[in-house]
Amino acid sequence: MKPIIYLDHAATSWPKPPEVLAAMEQALLHASANPGRGSHHMAVKAARILYGTRRVLAELFGVKNPNDIVLTSNTTEALNMALKGYLSEGDHVIATMIEHNSVRRPLEYLRRTRGIHVDYVQVDEEGQPDLQQINKMFRSNTRMLVCSHSSNLLGSILPLREIGEMVRGKGAVMLVDAAQSAGTLDINVEDLSIDMLAFPGHKGLLGPQGTGGLYISPTIELEPILHGGTGSQSEAIEMPTVRPDRYEAGTPNTVGHAGLLAGILKVQEWTPKMIYQHEWELTQLLMEGLMQNDDLRLLGPGLGKPRTGIVSFVSGQYSSSELAFRLDREYGIAVRAGYHCTPLAHMASDTEQTGAVRVSVGVTTTQEDISVMLTAMKEIYS
Ligand SMILES: Cc1ncc(COP(=O)(O)O)c(C=O)c1O
Known part of the structure; x- marks a missing residue:
C-alpha cells in the first residue's frame, strides 16, 4: 500500500x-x-x-x-x-x-x-x-x-x-x-x-x-x-x-x-494567519509546477494573488475524472474531480462541460506532497 x-x-x-x-x-x-x-x-x-x-x-x-x-x-x-x-x-x-x-x-x-x-x-x-x-x-x-x-x-x-x-x-x-x-x-x-x-x-x-x-x-x-x-x-x-x-x-x-x-x-x-500563509505558499508552488504544462488551464486567481488552499485545473488531453482516477490508483494521491457541488461556478469558469480537477491543501500538507503531485502529473503526461 x-x-x-x-x-x-x-x-x-x-x-x-x-x-x-x-x-x-x-x-x-x-x-x-x-x-x-x-x-x-x-x-x-x-x-x-x-x-x-x-x-x-x-x-x-x-x-x-x-x-x-x-x-x-x-x-x-x-x-x-x-x-x-x-x-x-x-x-x-x-x-x-x-x-x-x-x-x-x-x-x-x-x-x-x-x-x-x-x-x-x-x-x-x-x-x-x-x-x-x-x-x-x-x-x-x-x-x-x-x-x-x-x-x-x-x-x-x-x-x-x-x-x-x-x-x-x-x-x-x-x-x-x-x-x-x-x-x-x-x-x-x-x-x-x-x-x-x-x-x-x-x-x-x-x-x-x-x-x-x-x-x-x-x-x-x-x-x-x-x-x-x-x-x-x-x-x-x-x-x-x-x-x-x-x-x-x-x-x-x-x-x-x-x-x-x-x-x-x-x-x-497555530493561528489562522500562519495556516493561511503555509497553505498559500503551497498553492504557489503547485501552480508554478502545473503552469509548466501547456495542456492545463488553471482556474481562479493568478500566481501571487491571495487565495485559499485550492488549485483547480482543466486538462485538454484527459478528462478530470481520468486524471483523478490515475492520481489515486497509480500514485496514491487523493484529489477531487467533477463539479464540486458548484455548477454555477463552473458555468462562470466555462468548465460546465468538463468539470475540473481540484487539488486542495491543508495545514498538514508538506512541500514534499506537492512535489510528489507534480512528479505524478509529469509522468502521466510523459
Ligand atoms: C463553499 C461550501 N459551502 C458549503 C459546503 C457544504 O459543507 P458541509 O459539507 O459542511 O455541509 C461546502 C463543502 O465543501 C463548501 O465548499
Whole structure:
C-alpha cells in the first residue's frame, strides 16, 4: 500500500491533530450522556463540553455571547437553518455565481415553495463579483445577501468588508458561508458586518465530520426548522425561546464537538494567519509546477494573488475524472474531480462541460506532497 497523499482538504481536512482523537475518546468514555437533559455528573460534563466549544468558537469569530452560536452537523444544516428560518413569501435575495449547492438548492427550493426572488451576481474569471452590479441589484424587498467567503472551486476570497457595508447600508442582512475560510481567514462578525455565519467543523477547524455551526446575530429572529426535545421548557408546545435551545432539538453530537473544541484550540495555537500563509505558499508552488504544462488551464486567481488552499485545473488531453482516477490508483494521491457541488461556478469558469480537477491543501500538507503531485502529473503526461 502506498502512503496516501491527501490533497482533498477542501472537502474534509485530514489527518486530524492527535488532540482531536484524544478529546473524542475522553468524551466517549467519560461524557457520553445527554447534555442539558439531566443533572447527573455525566450529563453536566457533556453540557460543559458543548459550552466550551461554543466559547472558543465565539472567541475565534468575535462573537460576544457564545449562546448566539448554534451547533449543527455541518455547514449545509446551518445554511438551511438560516435561509429557511429567515426568508418568507415575496422576499428578494442576492447570491453569487460561486455559491455551493448548499446555498443554491435551498434558495431554489424557497423560490418554488415560498415564491422568493433570487438574483445571482456574475463573477469574473478570478472568482470576484462585480460590486457595482451587486449595488444595482438591491430592491425595496431585498432582505438578504448570501455569499461564500471563499470559492470551493476557485479559491478566490470575496471582499466581505465592502459587501457587508453595502448590505448594511441597504437595510438587508448578510449571511456568509465560511465553509472554505473558517480556520484559515480571520473572521470577526462585527468588523465584517456579518449577521449570520455558517461554518463547518470538519474542514479548516480540524474537527471530525458531523460538526459545524451557525452564528445568529442577537438582532435576528429565525423560525426554527427543527422541532423536538431540548431538555428545557418541556411543558411548552412551542420550541423554547432561549438560545441555543431554540435551534438545537434532539441529542447533539457531543463527542464530535469535543473533537471540534480540541481542533479549534490547535487552530488558535497555530493561528489562522500562519495556516493561511503555509497553505498559500503551497498553492504557489503547485501552480508554478502545473503552469509548466501547456495542456492545463488553471482556474481562479493568478500566481501571487491571495487565495485559499485550492488549485483547480482543466486538462485538454484527459478528462478530470481520468486524471483523478490515475492520481489515486497509480500514485496514491487523493484529489477531487467533477463539479464540486458548484455548477454555477463552473458555468462562470466555462468548465460546465468538463468539470475540473481540484487539488486542495491543508495545514498538514508538506512541500514534499506537492512535489510528489507534480512528479505524478509529469509522468502521466510523459
Ligand atoms: C463553499 C461550501 N459551502 C458549503 C459546503 C457544504 O459543507 P458541509 O459539507 O459542511 O455541509 C461546502 C463543502 O465543501 C463548501 O465548499
